[in-house]
Amino acid sequence: MSRPRIVIVGAGFAGYRTARTLSRLTRHQADIVLLNPTDYFLYLPLLPQVAAGILEPRRVSVSLSGTLPRVRLVLGEADGIDLDGRTVHYTDPEGGEGTLRYDRLVLAAGSVNKLLPIPGVAEHAHGFRGLPEALYLRDHVTRQVELAAAADDRAECAARCTFVVVGAGYTGTEVAAHGQMYTDAQVRRHPMRTGMRPRWMLLDVAERVLPEMDERLSRTAERVLRQRGVDVRMGTSVKEATHDGVLLTDGTTVDTRTLVWCVGVRPDPLVESLGLPMERGRLLVDPHLQVPGRPELFACGDVAAVPDLTKPGQYTPMTAQHAWRHGKVCAENVAASLGIGGQRRAYRHRDMGFVVDLGGAKAAANPLGVPMSGPAAGAVTRGYHLAAMPGNRVRVAADWLLDAVLPRQAVQLGLVRSWSVPLESASPEVARVPGRPDAGPAGSAGSAGGPGRTEPAEGRQGGEPAKARPGEEPAKGQPGGEPAKGQQGGEPAKGQPGGEPAKSQPGGEPAKAQPGGEPARKHPGRPGADGASGERHRTSESARPRPAHAPGTSRKAAEPSAAPKPSTGARRSEAPGGTRSSGRTRSPGAPAPTRSAGPPTDPGPEPPPNQPPPGPDIAPGPVKRTDGPAVEGDS
Secondary structure, three states: OOOOEEEEEOOOHHHHHHHHHHHHHHOOOOEEEEEEOOOEEEOHHHHHHHHOOOOOHHHHEEEHHHHOOOEEEEEOEEEEEEOOOOEEEEEOOOOOEEEEEOOEEEEOOOEEEOOOOOOOHHHHOEOOOOHHHHHHHHHHHHHHHHHHHHOOOHHHHHHHOEEEEEOOOHHHHHHHHHHHHHHHHHHOOOOOOOOOOOEEEEEEOOOOOOOOOOHHHHHHHHHHHHHHOOEEEEOEOEEEEOOOEEEEOOOOEEEOOEEEEOOOEEEOHHHHHHOOOEEOOEEEOOOOOEOOOOOOEEEOHHHEEOEOOOOOOOEOOOOHHHHHHHHHHHHHHHHHHOOOOOOOOOOOOOOOOOEEEOOOOOEEEOHHHOOEEHHHHHHHHHHHHHHHOOOOHHHHHHHHHHHHHOOOOOOOOOOOOHHHOOOOOOOOOOOOOOOOOOOOOOOOOOEOOEOOOOOOOOOOOOOOOOOOOOOOOOOOOOOOOOOOOOOOOOOOOOOOOOOOOOOOOOOOOOOOOOOOOOOOOOOOOOOOOOOOOOOOOOOOOOOOOOOOOOOOOOOOOOOOOOOOOOOOOOOOOEOOOOOEOOOOOOOOOOOOOOOOOOOOOOOOOOOOOOOOOOOOOOOOOOOOOOOOOOOOOOO
């Protein structure tokens, strides 16, 4: 008899705890499959310290395969669930598609950035839900301070050094607190104009900072922020966002190049497609975290509306503490439903308090209901995080120690661009890259230069020419660059009048596949073959294959593939030129990839009379002579 299969969608706080507990309870009595877009568990509470340069990104990333024994990791993002067929359809990071069968399904997909219908926010703001967004914010803030220090215009300097954070909850408060300390330390190395310093603004429609916490702790946090120079404005939010600044609800216009969106989160849209009862975007479950009427379906974390038994009529809030505890109860109930564990139990929690790290030795905390502030709260806060992290504790503690005795490294690496972390992304933990199925046009959400700037990908329409970088010479054959060989105004190609003699021409080297020459690699006359008219223009790796253009239009010849690759069973196909088509099929009427290509648009000059006619299509590799006795070099 085959073992039952348990599929867990998502490896956040709830999904990770579910997988870890099931691994301990089942002990090879069930197959556990974890579906997640990344191979790590992200400890979100320490993400502001990554953006501030205190912790390295890998410190808050816990390896899934290294900490979850007896759990099979499948990299991919769920995009469809067949409840009747008990299957989960997913797409992997390279565009391949797959299906997972399950006997028990646990939905723990987490949450994404919450959007509001405010003009310009989706185009010019960035969220703070994943490592790519934290890395982008760190680079962006560093770059703005460096540009402000070199700016001649005082207004431009002030705009670049103004950073607006919307949302005074846990995340927004910590981002503003750590950000102010980070930029203050940076300007000590890059002095700005007299009387100017970085300015951080914290906005929220609520009446006070941290409205979820005790009022005394809220006042403590606000006092620390104001002492550091953060401009705290409660009862105020953004009315409109533009490339050059924001318009606030009180009528004030603020010139800025940075808008960080920490308003809140919403459940992952995956659960909306199930057609099951919902509660404000969350899937309704019973106190046992089971979906009514679906005994094989469980949900926990931010996507589940779990009844709060301590407050009848209410649901548990979307916090990391609740998600972590959901995971343990959910795993025990899943095991019990399979007859592996003990009796199932209802979720009931006791408030253990909250902690907020304000940077340095400052924090606000209320462990077990005891309000604390100052260095004592800072020690409790960091001790709590070390105890709660499932891994990397020694490395995190070492980074904290180094930050206390060494200056921070204010360096921008440029690994994450603005358009790759759009605010409306359904997967904030994964940065968009050119060529991915979910990636829109490059630059649709701004650029690395600030909110709203667009940077098309290299080699694409409207983008930079291939192999051309800012400050470098344009690529040959591109607009503004040196003409390619064989083009008008360029160096004559081999075999052209005034050019170097081509192979097999009088005075030139013997051509490949000709008597006395090297074995041929490409058929003469094919695009990209030696001796073809003009040099082939190379497209960048990010450019997608395009259909052949009509005669007279610009054409970029793709590298022909040597031989078609067999299918791997992941619904992938190879496009002409060896570029993976990411699971997409060829449009009707498009020519199928073949080894023989048609003649080029410009066949070039006629060959001389003494040149032998071209032979048949020859595959790469040694060539065996058939027209006479073997000579040295034949195989």
